[in-house]
Amino acid sequence: MAKKKTSIKDIAEALGISITTVSFILNGKGREKRISDEMTKKVQDYIKKIGYKPSHIAQSLRLGKSKVIVLMVEDISNQFFASIARLIEEKSYKNGYKIIYCSTDNDTDKAKELIGTFKVRNVDGFIITPTPGLENVVKELLEEGVAVVLFDRWMPEVDCSYVIVENKTSAEEATRHLMDQGCRNLGFVTVDSNQTQMMDRLAGFQEALKGSKVHSSILKVKFHTIAEQYASQRILEFLTSHPELDGVFFSTNYLAFEGLQALIKLGKKIPQQIKVVSFDDHYFFNLFQPPISAIEQPIEEIAESLMESMLKQLEGTGQNENQKIVLSNKLNVRESSVLH
Amino acid sequence: MAKKKTSIKDIAEALGISITTVSFILNGKGREKRISDEMTKKVQDYIKKIGYKPSHIAQSLRLGKSKVIVLMVEDISNQFFASIARLIEEKSYKNGYKIIYCSTDNDTDKAKELIGTFKVRNVDGFIITPTPGLENVVKELLEEGVAVVLFDRWMPEVDCSYVIVENKTSAEEATRHLMDQGCRNLGFVTVDSNQTQMMDRLAGFQEALKGSKVHSSILKVKFHTIAEQYASQRILEFLTSHPELDGVFFSTNYLAFEGLQALIKLGKKIPQQIKVVSFDDHYFFNLFQPPISAIEQPIEEIAESLMESMLKQLEGTGQNENQKIVLSNKLNVRESSVLH
DNA sequence: TTGAAAGCGTTACCAA
C-alpha cells in the first residue's frame, strides 16, 4: 500500500550512473562540477517524471541544519501572538524555513522544557517571548551557536538580539492624552510582572504623572489567560473602591476586555464618566461602542524585523552584532477618551 | 564556541562499552536485553551527568518517523483556528509530537505546495482544513499511509477521517429562533464557497424557512480575510437595498464583525429594528452591546477528537476504520436576537 | 550479557 519512497540511490541505479552525479545535479552544482548538459538534462527529466523530492531528514542529519525555526510565544491563541505568527509563517516559508510553535503560558519550567526538546531536533533558530527566569537557558542557546531573537520583552542580563516596542514612551503619551482630556484621577490596570514590557508601561504612566496634581491608583492582577476571566472581578472591585476615577489605562488588551466587562456591569458611561485607553490595539476596539482608544503595535514591522534578524544570524557570516530593535507604536485616539 | 554535541558514540567510548549497549539502555530495553543492572546504572548516571539527549533527526531517519504533525488551517491568526491550534499543541506535545503549522488562505495551490513540502520531511500526520480542489492530494497522502484528519469541513469524494460540527442543524435552529422572535424578513450573509461547512449552514437556513411565509435574502461575499475589510461595504449595500430585513444571520463570525460595523454605520438598532445571530461564537460577542447571539462550536471537543483520531492512526494497529465525527454546537441566545 | 555492523538518505571529499 504505502508506496515506498524513491531515494537518490534508486535514481542512480535506474539511470545507470552514480549517486554523486545525481546529488550534484540536484544541488545545482552541475556547472561547477562540469557535468555534461545532456547528463544534467537526463537526470532532471527523470526526476521530474517520477516526482522525486530529496529527504529533508537525511539532509538535516548530514548538514546539521534542519531549516526549522521555533516560535515560542506566551499563548498562540492570543490575537497579538497569532497575528505575529501568521506573518512570521509567511516570511519564513518564503525563505525555506518551517515554523514549529509552542506556547509557554509564561511558565518558566515549561519554557525550559520546550527549549530542551527542540535542541534535540537541531532546530536552527528560536524566536522567543521569554518567560521570567529564562536567562540562563537563553545564554546556553547563544553559546551553542543557535540563532535567537527575543520579542515583546527582553532580558537586561542577556546580550541577545531582540525586537521590542517603545513601551514607556507610548504609555507616557497615552497617559498625557488622558490628562489633556481632563482626567484628574487615573487608574492603571496591569499584570503583576517584572517583565520589561509591563515595567516600561508602568514607568511611562508614572513618568507622565510626575509633577502633575493628577491622582493615580494602580491595580496589579496576577498573570492569567483571558479564558480564565480572572481579572474581570478584580477590576470590578477596583473600580468600585475607587469611584473617583475619571480615566483608566489598561496595560494590555485582554485586561481592557475584562475591564470593559466590569464597566458595563457598573453602568459607567464611557467617556462621560470615565475615559478609557488600552495598550495593544485590537480589531474590536474599533467595533466597540464607543470605540476604544488604544496603542497600536506595528505588528507587520515586528514580524519583519524578527525574521530579518533571524535570517541574518542564520545565513550570516558568523560574527554579526546582536540587533536590538525598538519600534514605535501609534496611539489611535477614539471616542472612549475624548469629550465631544 | 559552539559546544559540539555528544553522540551515543562518545558515551560508549567514554565508558569503554559498545554503542549498542548504550542504545539499548537509552531505549529502556535493558531488561529485555538482560543488561546488568550495574551497567545500566553506570550508563544512566553518565547520561544524566553530561545531559545527553539523543538526536531526533537521526532517529527520524532511522525509524522513518518524525514525530511531527502538520496543522494546516485556513488562517492561523483567525481566532477560531488559533484556539484550536492552542489545544492541539497541548495535546500533541503531551504525546511527544511537535506541531508545524501553516495557513492556506483557502488557496488550493498553496495548500498543495505545502503538503508537498511536508511529505519530504517525513511528517507523520496532517490535520487539515481542506481547501477546495484538494481531493486528489489528500487521496495520495492516504495511499502513502500518512495519517490524515480533516476538520471544519470535509470532502464527500474522499474517504477520510474528519471532525466537523452539525452545521445544518445549528443553522436551522438559529434561524427558527429568529423566526420565533418575530422576524419575517431574514437576511443570510455568507461567503461564496462550495465547501461543506458553508453549504450546510445555508441549507439549514433554508430548511428552517421551508413552508413558512418568511422572506429571505441571501448575500454571498467572496472569500477574504478580515484584515481586508472587504465585506463591510458589501454588507452595507446589502442592508441598504433590503430595508425590510428584520433579522440577519451571519454564517461566520468575521462576517458578523464586518456586518456589525455596517449596522453601526446605518444606525440600526439591535434588536429593536433588526435581530442578529452569528455562527462561531466569540469572546467579543459577549462584550458587544447588545451582546450578540451566536452558535458556539465545541472547540475543546474538536481539538480532543482531532488528536484522538490522529493518534489512533499514528499509533494504531494499522487497519482502523476512518473516524467520522460530528459534534454538536450550542446556540447562545443573547440580547441581539430577543425582544425585551 | 554485550558487541559489530548494516542501513536510513544525504553530501562532499578524493580519485579516476
Next chain:
DNA sequence: TTGGTAACGCTTTCAA
C-alpha cells in the same frame, strides 16, 4: 566529467 565512499547519529539484527 563522473564515481566510490566516509560520515552524519541512531536502531536493530545477528553473532559472540
